[in-house]
Amino acid sequence: xxxxxxxxxxxxxxxxxxxxxxxxxxxxxxxxxxxxxxxxxxxxxxxxxxxxxxxxxxxxxxxxxxxxxxxxxxxxxxxxxxxxxxxxxxxxxxxxxxxxxxxxxxxxxxxxxxxxxxxxxxxxxxxxxxxx
Amino acid sequence: xxxxxxxxxxxxxxxxxxxxxxxxxxxxxxxxxxxxxxxxxxxxxxxxxxxxxxxxxxxxxxxxxxxxxxxxxxxxxxxxxxxxxxxxxxxxxxxxxxxxxxxxxxxxxxxxxxxxxxxxxxxxxxxxxxxxxxxxxxxxxxxxxxxxxxxxxxxxxxxxxxxxxxxxxxxxxxxxxxxxxxxxxxxxxxxxxxxxxxxxxxxxxxxxxxxxxxxxxxxxxxxxxxxxxxxxxxxxxxxxxxxx
Numbered sequence: 239x240x241x242x243x244x245x246x247x248x249x250x251x252x253x254x255x256x257x258x259x260x261x262x263x264x265x266x267x268x269x270x271x272x273x274x275x276x277x278x279x280x281x282x283x284x285x286x287x288x289x290x291x292x293x294x295x296x297x298x299x300x301x302x303x304x305x306x307x308x309x310x311x312x313x314x315x316x317x318x319x320x321x322x323x324x325x326x327x328x329x330x331x332x333x334x335x336x337x338x339x340x341x342x343x344x345x346x347x348x349x350x351x352x353x354x355x356x357x358x359x360x361x362x363x364x365x366x367x368x369x370x
Numbered sequence: 371x372x373x374x375x376x377x378x379x380x381x382x383x384x385x386x387x388x389x390x391x392x393x394x395x396x397x398x399x400x401x402x403x404x405x406x407x408x409x410x411x412x413x414x415x416x417x418x419x420x421x422x423x424x425x426x427x428x429x430x431x432x433x434x435x436x437x438x439x440x441x442x443x444x445x446x447x448x449x450x451x452x453x454x455x456x457x458x459x460x461x462x463x464x465x466x467x468x469x470x471x472x473x474x475x476x477x478x479x480x481x482x483x484x485x486x487x488x489x490x491x492x493x494x495x496x497x498x499x500x501x502x503x504x505x506x507x508x509x510x511x512x513x514x515x516x517x518x519x520x521x522x523x524x525x526x527x528x529x530x531x532x533x534x535x536x537x538x539x540x541x542x543x544x545x546x547x548x549x550x551x552x553x554x555x556x557x558x559x560x561x562x563x564x565x566x567x568x569x570x571x572x573x574x575x576x577x578x579x580x581x582x583x584x585x586x587x588x589x590x591x592x593x594x595x596x597x598x599x600x601x602x603x604x605x606x607x608x609x610x611x612x613x614x
Contacts, residue, residue: 303502307498307500307502308500310492310552310556311556312556325536326538327535327536327538328535328536332535354541357541358501358538358539358540358541359538360430360533360535360538360539362535
């Protein structure tokens, strides 16, 4: 048992490494709670049911993109019969979700995805702010 | 499932008839968007850049001072330069300005070469662009005989001073050009508006209309006045006409 010190220090290093994610999350205050989204104040219903939007908004947006760019249409009729102009910045952001930083970005950052939509489509808030 | 020879022939014949009928109806009721530019009227408005400003503002076209990185949808050239091979040196309007933009050709060479169909010819004649699909290969720029296309060599956003949130910007690595304002032609509630440049022109030098309609103002103008197109010998069939 002359290697006791070596074994215990090795075990301590091993345990430290194995539990590192837990320590790291504790020190940076990461919780299991999802992102805190700012929801629209007025509108209660999105263009499609909440569950569908949560899981498949990207498919819906790609479908809108194809219909606007390739087929040249702009009008979208939702399930409840309401009509919407298929447009990311003027409809999604300006009518409901305000700045993308409070809604889109919070969830995308949480899920660690960076969709390229915003390389071209403008965030309405900075634009409106600079115009004032 | 079996099918008799008679039924097969009948179905084939009917399909061919239906396809032909669809094409015939399309030719009668179709749309062919085109533009006519009255050079003399344009000359009267000295140093006017209203159409350029309106277009570039509406479509978030960056104003990059370095000419090798310049992006433009519509710009001013001299008639002499735009029509080198058609106008002789004694023509009186040689120095007049000629607004040049994408010609929305009948046989667009850019569409032929695009490997991703990011640019294509719509049924109404407009050579449209899908910036989502553009991979920045610049084949279309090499194919276009009019130099109507610009490439984004860098992120254009720092050079867009007053962005229009209604229209997206482009990103580094895509090609862009005039789209004949397809977004305005759809219009809210189905009311098409003329392109931004046509609306901004105070001298009424730009006329936009449907060539397929024999009673449209553009058809009447073209019937009454002498007009030329850029490089007609190439067979691209430009849909931008210059009234000279």
